[in-house]
Amino acid sequence: MGDNSDPVSGTGMREECAVFGCIAGGPWPNPDVNVAEIIFNGLVGLQHRGQESSGIVTGSGDDKSCRHVREQFVSGQKGLGENVFCKEPQCEPDSTKIRAKKAMGMVNTAFKDEDMRYLKGNLGLGHNRYSTAGRSDLINCQPLLLYTKFGEIAIAHNGEVVNQKSLRNSIFRHGGTFTADSDTEMIVRALLLMPGIDEQESPMTPTPTALNGHGPCEANKCSSPTKSCSNKGDGRLSRSISEDAGEPDWAKRIVALMGQYPLAYSFCLMHKDSIYAVRDCFGNRPLVLGKVPGLYDPEKVDAWIVASETCCFKDVGCKAIGEVLPGEIVKITRNGIESVARAPPKLHVSRKLTTAFCVFEYVYFARGDTFFEGQQVYSVRERCGRQLAKESWVEADIVSNVPDSATAAALGFSAESGIPYKEVLIKNPYVGRTFIQPSNRLRQLAVSKKFGALAENFAGKRIIIVDDSIVRGNTLQAIVKLLRDAGAKEVHVRAACPPVRNPCYMGINIPTRKELIANQMTVEEMPAFFGADSVSYLSIEGLRTAVEQGIKENPRETNEGEWAQVNKKGHCVACLTGEYPVTVQEELDW
Numbered sequence: 001m002g003d004n005s006d007p008v009s010g011t012g013m014r015e016e017c018a019v020f021g022c023i024a025g026g027p028w029p030n031p032d033v034n035v036a037e038i039i040f041n042g043l044v045g046l047q048h049r050g051q052e053s054s055g056i057v058t059g060s061g062d063d064k065s066c067r068h069v070r071e072q073f074v075s076g077q078k079g080l081g082e083n084v085f086c087k088e089p090q091c092e093p094d095s096t097k098i099r100a101k102k103a104m105g106m107v108n109t110a111f112k113d114e115d116m117r118y119l120k121g122n123l124g125l126g127h128n129r130y131s132t133a134g135r136s137d138l139i140n141c142q143p144l145l146l147y148t149k150f151g152e153i154a155i156a157h158n159g160e161v162v163n164q165k166s167l168r169n170s171i172f173r174h175g176g177t178f179t180a181d182s183d184t185e186m187i188v189r190a191l192l193l194m195p196g197i198d199e200q201e202s203p204m205t206p207t208p209t210a211l212n213g214h215g216p217c218e219a220n221k222c223s224s225p226t227k228s229c230s231n232k233g234d235g236r237l238s239r240s241i242s243e244d245a246g247e248p249d250w251a252k253r254i255v256a257l258m259g260q261y262p263l264a265y266s267f268c269l270m271h272k273d274s275i276y277a278v279r280d281c282f283g284n285r286p287l288v289l290g291k292v293p294g295l296y297d298p299e300k301v302d303a304w305i306v307a308s309e310t311c312c313f314k315d316v317g318c319k320a321i322g323e324v325l326p327g328e329i330v331k332i333t334r335n336g337i338e339s340v341a342r343a344p345p346k347l348h349v350s351r352k353l354t355t356a357f358c359v360f361e362y363v364y365f366a367r368g369d370t371f372f373e374g375q376q377v378y379s380v381r382e383r384c385g386r387q388l389a390k391e392s393w394v395e396a397d398i399v400s401n402v403p404d405s406a407t408a409a410a411l412g413f414s415a416e417s418g419i420p421y422k423e424v425l426i427k428n429p430y431v432g433r434t435f436i437q438p439s440n441r442l443r444q445l446a447v448s449k450k451f452g453a454l455a456e457n458f459a460g461k462r463i464i465i466v467d468d469s470i471v472r473g474n475t476l477q478a479i480v481k482l483l484r485d486a487g488a489k490e491v492h493v494r495a496a497c498p499p500v501r502n503p504c505y506m507g508i509n510i511p512t513r514k515e516l517i518a519n520q521m522t523v524e525e526m527p528a529f530f531g532a533d534s535v536s537y538l539s540i541e542g543l544r545t546a547v548e549q550g551i552k553e554n555p556r557e558t559n560e561g562e563w564a565q566v567n568k569k570g571h572c573v574a575c576l577t578g579e580y581p582v583t584v585q586e587e588l589d590w
């Protein structure tokens, strides 16, 4: 976590994005709820997921913006990534229905006091970005805001659409255009085009859908995934059935999109008075739900929350409800949370699984206090360390961690092996990102600047140094040298996850194949490269055991109908094994 996206040192896998949504409960405006402030605090709690830019969009819940804002869009004065402000004095304070502020940089610097005063609203979305598709530029800052025939739509997305070039081409073929160049805009443009292209046999024709576990309900009455229905449709979407009131049926559009592009996204779409929380068919990226109990009456709900991780919940007084299920579309309004559709499961192309939650959320990305699948991320990391000790024990005097994110794994290793844990490194939190360093030598120097050695803790001793992952190898190469120079007798390197050998196409920026140290040499050759006495990785089976051991049933999960068959313990391990959940047609290289 933290500064792993640091281009100075070029270490680690680069992070993903954070999404956060909030709707005030009860009558609007709810005097006890400051939606913008909740979103701001939520984004601060999710800062580790993206530090390039941050944005908040709030709305009053009405379907129209003020005339002045609308005109800025229509006249082309405002592009997608730009901030929307109505400067007309007669419009203030109430008639601007949708407000946005976005800026490059971290949350605390992106928003000023006046922005927070300005961003008042009854519902809203927030986003921290680490770009994976499209420039790191204000134009691609999220939430993206589009002015459409249905009114404004805002979207905040974590993930990356796999095989996005063909989606882009489909949109072009159907007359669609783009203002920004991120895959996030593609999602919303495709959703907007959906009913129009349904009537043609195009690559984007929605596939037969199974809302609530059966074909679409023509009477459009079903709302619960467990409800049985006698109104089964033939699986075709139809504008006349679903949208004759001129309102988009977002659930059906999204399910149709999932049929063609099942990976990888958790996104929140805000339209009028609702937020649609969506998780892709494989549940690759996380998305959790929560509620803020009433200030005076805890039986009431002051706000409904959706977020990438639970670690930010306590910062906004929120209690967790559960996760959005793979393929599920949850509609959130001031009245509550309703599961409005669930796309049919897809089968992993190389393994018998229908879910593929990113295992690296456990290994590295998520904050240790977050809960996924009913277990705390920190506990999983600790189990990885224990398992690693079982698999690659070696005689030593001290077990230690590479700060920060490997602490839990190192403690687990120490507990299992009985070898005492002791800190050997101090991390300098102020090594900032400045320039991209082209040469590996400068990169390595930059890595070593990050750490200082606690020589008196380990001089003359045999050290087992545990890291959560080895990507390019720069971190451990610098650290082993540092420890040796400061008097370590032996240094044994242990990685609490298997070797990273493959790129990720699902929203994580991994260096190219050739930059990955595990593709440059065998594990047997690594001690010489690192200057270590031994190097060992956790096995893939060991990682699976450590992750799956503590999974508890999602309180929102149902065992009824076809969903009972879904294997709820499926994780994506593609960067470790090369087994991608879907066939990757376009190898995008970073």
Ligand SMILES: O=P(O)(O)OC[C@H]1O[C@H](OP(=O)(O)OP(=O)(O)O)[C@H](O)[C@@H]1O
Residues within 6 Å of the ligand: 001, 002, 003, 004, 005, 010, 011, 012, 013, 364, 402, 403, 404, 405, 406, 467, 468, 469, 470, 471, 472, 473, 474, 475, 476
């Ligand atoms: O093999 P490399 O390419 O050097 O990358 C691996 C390192 O990158 C990450 O740490 P990072 O220093 O980014 O931050 P952290 O403090 O969150 O562990 C990870 O935890 C490893 O320590």
Ligand SMILES: NC(=O)CC[C@H](N)C(=O)O
Residues within 6 Å of the ligand: 015, 016, 017, 018, 129, 130, 131, 132, 133, 134, 140, 142, 157, 158, 159, 160, 161, 182, 183, 184, 507
């Ligand atoms: N890291 C992410 O999840 C990025 C989301 C999206 N692909 C973007 O680049 O904006």
Ligand code: SF4
Residues within 6 Å of the ligand: 284, 357, 358, 359, 360, 361, 503, 504, 505, 506, 507, 508, 572, 573, 574, 575, 576
């Ligand atoms: S390839 Fe790796 S980083 Fe990407 S989603 Fe799968 S497990 Fe996560």
Ligand SMILES: [Mg+2]
Residues within 6 Å of the ligand: 001, 402, 403, 404, 405, 406, 467, 468, 475
């Ligand atoms: Mg690290």
